[in-house]
Amino acid sequence: MTRLRWVAGSVAVALVVVGVIGAVTGWHLGADSAVYRAGALALLHGDPLYESMSLPASPPWQPLPFTYPPTAALLFTPLAALPVQVAWGVLAALSVLALAVVVKVCFDCLPTLSGRAWLPAGALLLAFGLEPVWWTITLGQINLILLALIVVDVLVLRGNRWSGVLIGIAAAVKLTPLIFVAHLLVTGRRADAARATGVFLGLQALIFVISPSDVARYWTVAGIDPDRIGRVYWIFNQSLNGLVRRLTFDAGYSTVVAFAIGALLAVPAVLLVRHYHRKTLALQALLVSAGFGLLVSPVSWSHHWVWAVPLLIVLVARASWVPVAIVWLVFLGATVWLTPNGADKEFHWNPLTWTLGNSYVLVPIVVGVWFGVHAWRNRASPAPRTGESRAQAPSKGGTS
Secondary structure, X not given: OXXXXXXXXXXXXXXXXXXXXXXXXXXXXXXXXHHHHHHHHHHHHOOOOOOOOOOOOOOOOOOXXXXXXXXXXXXXXXXXXXXXXXXXXXXXXXXHHHHHHHHHHHHHHOHHHOOOOOHHHHHHHHHOOOHHXXXXXXXXXXXXXXXXXXXXXXXXXXXXXXXXXXXXXXXXXXXXXXXHHHHHHHOOOHHHHHHHHHHHHHHHHHHHHHOHHHHHHHHHOHHHOHXXXXXXXXXXXXXXXXXXXXXXXXXOOHHHHHHHXXXXXHXXXXXXXXXXXXXXXXXXXXXXXXXXXXXXXXXXXXXXXXHHHHHHHHHHHOOOHHHHHHHHHHHHOOHHHHOOOOOOHHHHOOHHHXXXXXXXXXXXXXXXXXXXXXXXXXOOOOOOOXXXXXXXXXXXXXXX
């Protein structure tokens, strides 16, 4: 894994350098990292987080609202000490290192990929070409860091007294990781689920003491205001809710229909998670939960789909080349960028553009069906031998 460490470290250092140069030259870097930093400064200065559609510390070139829970602003406070461009550079560098950790853990879970020293570093380099990855880094988003927290918590910390803590922290930044508390419950890790819930609630209590008005505003108004996140039917919302809204011309009943579809998908998702858990294939089980969570979330922007990275690694390990080709082409081809969108063009797609414009939603459904068929055919086979069971407890080495 020395090559992986070298590649990740080199790219991370380069991104920090770009951030420093950007601070000197005034480059516009990091749309979302600028919002994180502005939210942290607002919390530190006692300014309200949710009273307006922009924050006092937001740069004039990126006046976006703060849409995260107030606990996120608390956790982003270290960014307040940095210029906006350097804050982007630091988050981008941490994202690259987090992605390297994810690649390392995934390879530890898949012994069929062992013995190829160059492969993890190659996988990392190829991952940079996937739209959710490069768009996350470009925006200064937090997705790759949250991905690493969840992967390490579920796959590395099992049986550890800290298991569940990282999921609780991730859920405090974005609520969507709460789906992994359910994953812990489904896989029999009740103590870890309780620990994750406790950390999440503990952080909510802490921020309530610090800024009760922001907490009240978020949970009663801002957190449920769709105008704060943009048009939900926009192509870049790659969730069931977005798909149904595009299909129904944003009808009032769209969310109910999307919720009903999600409820129907929950049954096979739970069965598939339990199947992989019984087979001690923890990474595959985690991917099912992640895909389901992205589908049923009201909003899953295209850059949220960083779970495409571990999915591709699993498919390569299984030599499932047709699914590999489909997933790779969809996420590498950035189909959502190539499809006509904006100005309500989403309501006038033909069958081809509709398929391309909803491809991030359709891919996990197709792959999930493929996983399910494969699981059904192999339901009577014995559990994997020792080599494959490492997926349940990968080695705890670093990215060396």
